[in-house]
Amino acid sequence: MAKTTNDRILIIGAGLCGTLLAVRMAQRGYEVALHERLSDMRTMEVAGGRSINLALSDRGLQALASAGLKEQVLEACIPMHGRMIHGVDGDLRLSKYSGREGEYINSVSRGGLNMTLLDKAESFDNLTLTFQSKCSHVELESGVAFFQNKAGETERVEADVVIGTDGAGSAVRRSMMDRTPDLLFNYSQDFLRTGYKELCIPPGDGGTHRIDKNALHIWPRGAFMTIALPNLDGSFTVTMFHPFEGEAGFNTLNSSDRLNAFFEQHYPDLLVHLPTLTEDYFNHPVGVLGTIKCYPWQAFGKALLLGDAAHAIVPFYGQGMNASFEDVRVFDETVERFEGDWEKIFKVFQDERVGNTNAIADLAVDNFQEMRDKVDDIPFIRKRQLEMQLERTYKDYYSKYSLVTFKPGLPYAEAMKIGRMQDDFLLKVCAEREVEDISLEKVYQELKNMQG
């Protein structure tokens, strides 16, 4: 791609979003400086040998494709075709993600994906990477950012524009909050009373997977749940989503005896695959989960927030990274439209995007409830069966989950609107009748009429 401008772009935070953004901007020919507070993860051992994985779906893949990375990333993914629901009695039920062939989500290593992006970023002459460089604050009007380097000294970095991709605890966002009256900066944070902790199912004999590798496993238990996603080495990353207090609370499960008794009672078929349960549980921290919304995302046409820095969401739709990658795609398209006019680019981008990321934030909270205690609910199970039949039969029907996950061209806000309307209607139908007694064609026509 021909170089169109000499503008220097400073990107703060070399996580998933920042590194993909740096790659795209370097591909456009800008001078890009990417700063990261941590050491280069490619030179470090993964903490405790743990691998953490994420569900990557079509919105994320579309953004990776625009940087020419989709095929390479897919090679390191494991397809997951549906949710494998584990009952307390060991019963298994597969609830597919889509009635259409070829629609599935992918388990990918967070570290592996970030390292692929960093390798790509390093291949550009017009992109510099600086690790152990922690941003303290940004002077927004002038586009000057201040960093503490590995020697503990303060460095001043100047750029034409500064983009904060420094995650949920963003220092760039803090600098915007410090200017609340000038920017009319709105901010909200909403923590769940549920936290998370990661455990591990090790590989079976010969590096095989001990449970079905092509599914996202869920142990739904009402007020709490546990999930597991497969890794390429035969292991699974297991994540407990539990409250802090009460019988299932992280604070209550505070001894090896209590923990094991709890797993024997609630997760017996999982316990047999967790030889290092006690060690993992007591060595790994409890993470917090919350939603952060803010507006504006830009200041003075000089600074912008992207990814979790602008919109942290709870992980129950598997869309946080996907939405952050989609930010990069939409931003890139906006740069293409208004090249050179940063103020316009920032304003058009934030106004197009904020309603959509607010929508996926709300949908993710809804899905928390659905995954914990609706997957065993009769009208809900019927609704999923009906949705599968509708998707198998009608090419243009997409369930709410599919609208969000498999229709990357559709903005999240639209997916939410259509999806919620469909859900209300289908749940009503399914509360009254068995699936065999429902006319598929009639339901399909009614759904079409509702959308005008």
Ligand code: FAD
């Ligand atoms: P981050 O990944 O947080 O990266 C921010 C980067 O900035 C980091 O490298 C950090 O070190 C750096 N940084 C921070 N502060 C500074 C500073 N002051 N100076 C310089 N650098 C700084 N999403 C999905 O799509 N699918 C999933 O299945 C999924 N599962 C999840 C499960 C859990 C338990 C959680 C908590 C999240 C999950 N997510 C998932 C969400 C996903 O992890 C985030 O949305 C994604 O990581 C956001 O990327 P980011 O680059 O914006 O932020």
